[in-house]
Amino acid sequence: MDIEYYRNFIAIVDAGSISAAAKNISIAQPALSNQLKTLQKKYGTTLLNVKRGGHSIELTDAGCMLYNAARYICSAEASVMKEISDCNAGFSGTLRISLSPSMSISFIRNYLSAFSKQYPRINYELYEVPISEQTEQLLNGKTEIGVANAPLLQENRFETIYRRKEQLMALFHKDSPYLENEKPNILLDDLEDVPLCLSRGCSDLFLNVCSDSRIFPQVLSINTTKTSTMTWASENAGIAIIPASSEEIFPPELVCKTIKDERLFLDKTLSIVKGRPLSSVSKLFLSDFIKQIL
DSSP, X not given: OOHHHHHHHHHHHHHSSHHHHHHHTTOOHHHHHHHHHHHHHHHTSOOEEEOTTSSOEEEOHHHHHHHHHHHHHHHHHHHHHHHHHHHHXXXXXXXXXXXXXXXXXXXXXXXXXXXXXXXXXXXEEEEEOOHHHHXXXXXXXXXXXXXXXXXXXXXXXXXXXXXXXXXXXXXXETTOTTOOOOOSEEOGXXXXXXXXXXXXXXXHHHHHHHHHTTOOOEEEEEESSHHHHHHHHHTTSSEEEEEEOTTOOOOTTEEEEEEOOTTOEEEEEEEEETTOOOOHHHHHHHHHHHHHHO
16 A cells, blocks of 8 residues: 555544645545545445534544554654665764774764764774774775774775874873973983883884984883873873874873974874775765864
8 A cells, every 4th residue: 555545544634624634735635535435445444434514524443543553654654764864865874994093082082972973873883903904994895984093005095085294292291200301392312211101003103213213212011092101101100102283182290292303203094995985974974074174
């Protein structure tokens, strides 16, 4: 049975007469009467009685049952249509992202949190993995967007949507015995004989530059995230080495100093596989992301 018949049956009941319903839904009265007859034939019973004068109706018990069922059927159809429309527009579905572990917390805080509030029907699959696995996930289609703190492998197969350079910073506790002056910058040499806590996202770069400069740092810890790295400095247990942007704000107990070395920069990138169509959800997120960074 065409769902239009159920919609129009509801219209008849709600309007209180066939003539009023026909006017409300812009359909010829004879056509509406024929739809009612078809319904009654299908269910083998009278669904409503027309009162004397034809200006009002009265539902039978069967008609009352069909009216309630028709409302449910039409509501369910409207709900499904809305879900399909939302899915096609990217308003529902799953956003799948591969992230470098050191970037996940800031990415959630800066971009995904507000996006999830704006589009509450979207779900998320976030994979915090190293560059090699991130590259594999993107190429095999497990994820659609990669957020990395180092160049992806097979870089020519990816399109970089966004790129930002971040310099390595040293974070000292304000009462650290190693905080010797108020200058905003320090040299790499100044970090040779102090306990260092490195963020894994920048540890390879930092240690390679130290090796090239014949500097032998005292590494106290290597940590998966920036937050855990900064905790060592917040507890005055060591000096945190992290990548950071110039506008980043740190807890009040920490003093940030730029390490003056042109080699100590990381490229933070957001990439997709070149030439591969994106899901509606990913398109929606990227559109929102680009609006934020412009």
